[in-house]
Amino acid sequence: MAKPPIDWAAYLAAFHAHRPGITERVLQRTLSGGHTPYRWLARAVSPRAHRVVDVACGTGAMGRELARPDRTVIGVSLSTDELRLARRKTPGPWLCADARALPLADGSVDAVVSMMGAIVVQPVEEFFAEVGRVLRPGGMFAFMAPTVVPLHPRDLATSLGVVARLRSLPRFPGPTEITGYVPALVGTGLRKVEDARERYHFAVRTAQDAVDVVDALYLPLTTAERRERAVAWLVERTERDEDVRISIAMRRFVALKQGTSPEATPPA
Numbered sequence: 001m002a003k004p005p006i007d008w009a010a011y012l013a014a015f016h017a018h019r020p021g022i023t024e025r026v027l028q029r030t031l032s033g034g035h036t037p038y039r040w041l042a043r044a045v046s047p048r049a050h051r052v053v054d055v056a057c058g059t060g061a062m063g064r065e066l067a068r069p070d071r072t073v074i075g076v077s078l079s080t081d082e083l084r085l086a087r088r089k090t091p092g093p094w095l096c097a098d099a100r101a102l103p104l105a106d107g108s109v110d111a112v113v114s115m116m117g118a119i120v121v122q123p124v125e126e127f128f129a130e131v132g133r134v135l136r137p138g139g140m141f142a143f144m145a146p147t148v149v150p151l152h153p154r155d156l157a158t159s160l161g162v163v164a165r166l167r168s169l170p171r172f173p174g175p176t177e178i179t180g181y182v183p184a185l186v187g188t189g190l191r192k193v194e195d196a197r198e199r200y201h202f203a204v205r206t207a208q209d210a211v212d213v214v215d216a217l218y219l220p221l222t223t224a225e226r227r228e229r230a231v232a233w234l235v236e237r238t239e240r241d242e243d244v245r246i247s248i249a250m251r252r253f254v255a256l257k258q259g260t261s262p263e264a265t266p267p268a
């Protein structure tokens, strides 16, 4: 019998209400050359971008990475629980809104960023159309999403052990190895200027790290018992002093809004 489709809206609302900030907790310790994915995404933003929107902002890690005295970063998320945590750390502004209907005027922002938003907000075409609408001509859109390439087989050993115990792959509302980002830009006024990839690693050193890394996964088809088994397996390995790390490949995609503007600078 065919399995019923996942009710992603309900799953995401419950996930982020029960574990607000879990993505940030893991990504802030997910490193490549000592830098987090937040740092790499922030580097795409021109210092001359004064009004920036962070879509699917979670607890506001990108906003803090992008903070400058002459810049306003507007965080947008559907999760009131995550926005509450974000507000405790920085004043915002924070907007509780859907990425597919941004409460912002046409052409009113210099840059839009989104960490993980493009695989969570579906259909992605509606999200990108909104980005194209709110960006000024010459403005920049940069997002990051997990991917598979360029992981090496040796990077996958720990993840495969976790997946074997979960008996399920982590899932997202959208596909992870996406070929459709460029087609989804058609009609938005956005043009791709970069599509790059990087390997990151999360070191599992303590039992709490093991819990966090499993908690950060969207696992709508996995039982609590299987999650516990995956955590226990990771903890066992750390107790044997093995070098336990979860490798994650990330993709940074950058597009520019068509039109002339002296501020349209390519990413660094």
Ligand SMILES: C[S@@+](CC[C@H](N)C(=O)[O-])C[C@H]1O[C@@H](n2cnc3c(N)ncnc32)[C@H](O)[C@@H]1O
Pocket: 012, 016, 023, 024, 027, 055, 056, 057, 058, 059, 060, 061, 076, 077, 078, 079, 082, 097, 098, 099, 100, 114, 115, 116, 117, 120, 121, 122
């Ligand atoms: C994987 S988390 C990423 C959080 C944050 N960008 C980070 O990396 O720390 C996905 C976020 O997208 C938000 N979200 C999901 N669907 C959304 C939608 N349609 N519009 C706006 N935010 C949404 C969730 O509430 C959650 O905060």
